[in-house]
Amino acid sequence: MKSLKRWGITTVGALAATLALTACGGASGAPVETGTPAPSSSEAAAPAELTFWGWAPGYADSVKAFNASQSDVVVKYEEIQPGSRGGYEKMLNAVQAGNAACLGQVGYETLTSFAAQGALEDVSQYANANQGEYVEFAWNSVKVGDKVFGAPVDTGPMAMYYNKELFEKHNIEVPATWDEYKTAAEKLKAANPKIKISSPYANYDYAGMSWQAGALWFGIEGDSWKVSVDSDENKKVAEYWQSLVDAGTISKAPMYDPAWFKGLGDGSIATLVGAVWQAGVIKGDAADGAGKWAVAPMPQWDAANPSVGNVGGSATAVLKGCETPEAAWKFANFLSTDADSYGNLIDKAALYPAAKALLDLPQLTKEDKYFSGQKIFDVFKEEALKVNTDWTWGPNMPLTTTKLDDGLNKGWAGNGKLVDALVEANTATVENMKSQGINVAD
Amino acid sequence: MSVGTPTRSTIPKTRTSGRQARTAALLLAPFAVIFLGMYLAPLCFAVYRSLFVLKRDGLGLTAPTLVFDPFTNYLKAFTDPVFIESLGRVLLFGVVQVPVMLALATGLALLIDSRSARAKGFFRLTSFLPYAVPGVIAALMWSFLYSGTSSPINALLAPLGIEIPFLGQDMVLWSVANIVTWGWTGYNMIIIYAALQSIPGEILEAAKIDGASAWNIAWNIKIPMVRPALILTAVFSIIGTAQLYNEPKVLQSVSGGSIDSAFTPIMAAQAATAAQNYPYAAATSVILAVLVGILSITFFKITNRGSDA
Numbered sequence: 001m002k003s004l005k006r007w008g009i010t011t012v013g014a015l016a017a018t019l020a021l022t023a024c025g026g027a028s029g030a031p032v033e034t035g036t037p038a039p040s041s042s043e044a045a046a047p048a049e050l051t052f053w054g055w056a057p058g059y060a061d062s063v064k065a066f067n068a069s070q071s072d073v074v075v076k077y078e079e080i081q082p083g084s085r086g087g088y089e090k091m092l093n094a095v096q097a098g099n100a101a102c103l104g105q106v107g108y109e110t111l112t113s114f115a116a117q118g119a120l121e122d123v124s125q126y127a128n129a130n131q132g133e134y135v136e137f138a139w140n141s142v143k144v145g146d147k148v149f150g151a152p153v154d155t156g157p158m159a160m161y162y163n164k165e166l167f168e169k170h171n172i173e174v175p176a177t178w179d180e181y182k183t184a185a186e187k188l189k190a191a192n193p194k195i196k197i198s199s200p201y202a203n204y205d206y207a208g209m210s211w212q213a214g215a216l217w218f219g220i221e222g223d224s225w226k227v228s229v230d231s232d233e234n235k236k237v238a239e240y241w242q243s244l245v246d247a248g249t250i251s252k253a254p255m256y257d258p259a260w261f262k263g264l265g266d267g268s269i270a271t272l273v274g275a276v277w278q279a280g281v282i283k284g285d286a287a288d289g290a291g292k293w294a295v296a297p298m299p300q301w302d303a304a305n306p307s308v309g310n311v312g313g314s315a316t317a318v319l320k321g322c323e324t325p326e327a328a329w330k331f332a333n334f335l336s337t338d339a340d341s342y343g344n345l346i347d348k349a350a351l352y353p354a355a356k357a358l359l360d361l362p363q364l365t366k367e368d369k370y371f372s373g374q375k376i377f378d379v380f381k382e383e384a385l386k387v388n389t390d391w392t393w394g395p396n397m398p399l400t401t402t403k404l405d406d407g408l409n410k411g412w413a414g415n416g417k418l419v420d421a422l423v424e425a426n427t428a429t430v431e432n433m434k435s436q437g438i439n440v441a442d
Numbered sequence: 443m444s445v446g447t448p449t450r451s452t453i454p455k456t457r458t459s460g461r462q463a464r465t466a467a468l469l470l471a472p473f474a475v476i477f478l479g480m481y482l483a484p485l486c487f488a489v490y491r492s493l494f495v496l497k498r499d500g501l502g503l504t505a506p507t508l509v510f511d512p513f514t515n516y517l518k519a520f521t522d523p524v525f526i527e528s529l530g531r532v533l534l535f536g537v538v539q540v541p542v543m544l545a546l547a548t549g550l551a552l553l554i555d556s557r558s559a560r561a562k563g564f565f566r567l568t569s570f571l572p573y574a575v576p577g578v579i580a581a582l583m584w585s586f587l588y589s590g591t592s593s594p595i596n597a598l599l600a601p602l603g604i605e606i607p608f609l610g611q612d613m614v615l616w617s618v619a620n621i622v623t624w625g626w627t628g629y630n631m632i633i634i635y636a637a638l639q640s641i642p643g644e645i646l647e648a649a650k651i652d653g654a655s656a657w658n659i660a661w662n663i664k665i666p667m668v669r670p671a672l673i674l675t676a677v678f679s680i681i682g683t684a685q686l687y688n689e690p691k692v693l694q695s696v697s698g699g700s701i702d703s704a705f706t707p708i709m710a711a712q713a714a715t716a717a718q719n720y721p722y723a724a725a726t727s728v729i730l731a732v733l734v735g736i737l738s739i740t741f742f743k744i745t746n747r748g749s750d751a
Contacts, residue, residue: 092718116498117718118505144503223500252590254695259591320505395502399717406702413698415611432717435518436495438502 048073048327054105055082058348062341066334073327095119095320102322107314108141115144116395121318124148126329137389138354142315150317151332152354156275157384158309163270164294174296181299185249196251200412203401212309213237218394224439230426238418261285275311276380280350283370295376308386403428492725515725524704536683539619547630555638570628581692584621589696614700621689630675637671684734
């Protein structure tokens with residue numbers, strides 16, 4: 001009996017340990033089998049074959065168009081989960097296992113982190129010749145140091161979406177500066193306390209605000225990283241938004257939450273300062289706002305020297321282990337610069353071109369019913385030229401943004417200060433980099 | 443049967459047990475394979491991974507290397523205030539939530555089991571129903587009930603001038619506890635109820651003839667007799683608590699920062715994974731597993747002490 005009991009105890013203990021472990025065992029890095037292996041390298045004379053992993057609607061058609069346009073390279077498109085929903089994990093795991101596709105769709109914000117994982121292939125020897133075809137900051141987004149890892153596809157220049165009907169009803173002018181924006185917030189609140197000027201911004205949406213203000217988060221100095229998430233410029237931006245929170249003019253509805261879409265639709269959230277692709281988000285999920293909204297340039301810190309931030313945008317990146325990097329570059333460049341194929345991407349995925357020559361595409365001059373007939377891309381075209389080109393993403397953005405969001409969420413809810421979020425994110429980022437042996441400049 | 447073939451009685455004992463062993467091995471093989479592949483292998487891999495440290499150099503733009511350094515990750519975890527805090531939070535959660543839930547489950551089981559209870563099937567089913575709702579869906583539903591912008595509970599209380607800060611920093615842990623209790627009370631109740639059913643009727647009859655009240659029977663006979671079921675549900679609940687994830691993860695986005703990325707140990711491990719630090723995530727997972735193991739064994743020993751005599 002005694003021994004039986006002991007056995008039972010051990011079993012329960014082992015069971016407990018096993019259950020708890022397996023809960024995270026899957027997350028602790030066992031490489032996941034990731035489907036089709038990359039095609040083997042080209043045989044002599046046969047066209048180079050390569051695989052491309054992406055998820056944007058319309059990419060499949062672009063691949064077809066490319067394959068039809070020439071006979072040197074055959075691209076096979078495989079649609080995968082969007083990056084943040086598992087696509088990036090698939091790519092990183094496949095690179096580790098040595099069976100990744102040649103090309104992958106990678107957001108600019110994640111590209112440096114990919115590079116830091118050693119998951120990308122430097123293609124600068126092929127790519128540099130095409131540099132002039134791209135908008136400067138987009139080109140900088142696919143570059144880390146002097147290495148080029150892919151072709152920029154689209155950008156996310158920012159503007160201000162605002163509820164025109166609300167502004168007209170309360171006789172408030174569209175704010176051109178952040179000071180005027182604050183005044184507008186107060187006027188709207190005075191007219192109806194339920195109207196909030198905007199809602200919380202997290203991670204990359206918040207980064208766009210810092211980007212505009214020239215408040216860099218990262219930089220490279222020689223052989224070291226400079227981390228400046230909590231710089232004075234950044235604190236200025238955080239303190240500005242803090243003042244709006246303190247004045248009770250920021251909604252509590254988290255971005256992309258059903259409550260947020262409801263607020264955008266019913267007029268309780270008056271503006272959204274965000275990227276071009278957010279036009280699609282609003283149209284899709286805040287249908288009640290149809291006909292009420294419009295787009296204007298984002299408010300400025302210094303109206304005499306306008307500057308604009310960027311949120312999102314992605315590259316066709318060449319993944320480590322690609323045996324045909326030149327062919328990979330050829331396709332990546334085509335995807336980003338071919339007018340016919342790109343026109344289709346604008347219609348299907350609301351992408352905004354990173355290639356200069358495509359900024360005149362007819363698809364960008366359409367009137368938009370949701371925005372009461374406004375040609376919204378006209379605004380973004382103007383604004384895209386003002387995007388600050390100095391921005392660099394850090395080598396471990398998931399860590400940086402996780403820490404930042406922990407603090408920002410508290411700040412927006414009034415349980416803390418936005419500035420503290422910057423300080424904590426900065427500290428955690430530097431500590432993490434140093435502990436792994438990465439050079440950090442003081 | 444040919445000459446020389448041993449008759450049944452002359453088969454050496456060892457051969458019989460040898461055959462039995464083979465049969466047993468054959469029957470156990472599928473389980474063993476799955477157990478080795480799905481449980482032991484990842485477990486060992488996690489332990490193995492946790493003994494390495496990620497190393498980069500310069501700008502860190504080349505592939506990181508893994509350096510064998512068995513203590514660093516564990517040392518880091520034990521000095522990481524965020525991780526320690528998440529352990530403490532879950533411990534506090536368990537100390538309060540598990541007894542409350544089991545008391546509720548036992549109470550419900552006793553009520554449904556009591557002789558005068560009507561519509562037993564109906565009550566059994568309705569109290570079990572929440573368990574049938576997948577954890578994530580339940581959490582989503584509760585997030586709507588709790589949310590600062592949409593809570594119908596607060597909307598009803600508004601005329602009275604009351605607003606319950608379900609997701610406030612001091613309250614959010616108990617809001618999570620409420621979801622877990624809601625979801626699992628019925629499940630535990632069914633186990634305890636099943637144990638109650640197996641109590642011999644003569645014992646209860648005898649107690650009744652001796653004039654014991656319903657309360658007395660419940661307290662002095664029924665509860666002691668379902669002790670094994672209570673211990674089982676308690677151990678399961680302790681393990682479940684350590685794995686707390688679904689509910690806080692779902693509430694995180696609407697919590698206004700009250701739930702951060704390391705609210706529970708598993709969320710902390712997940713955040714480390716997202717930050718590409720697999721070895722550290724493995725180390726925290728191993729620590730959690732060992733702690734839960736120790737806790738479960740301790741609980742088992744303490745609760746079994748009485749029956750040892």
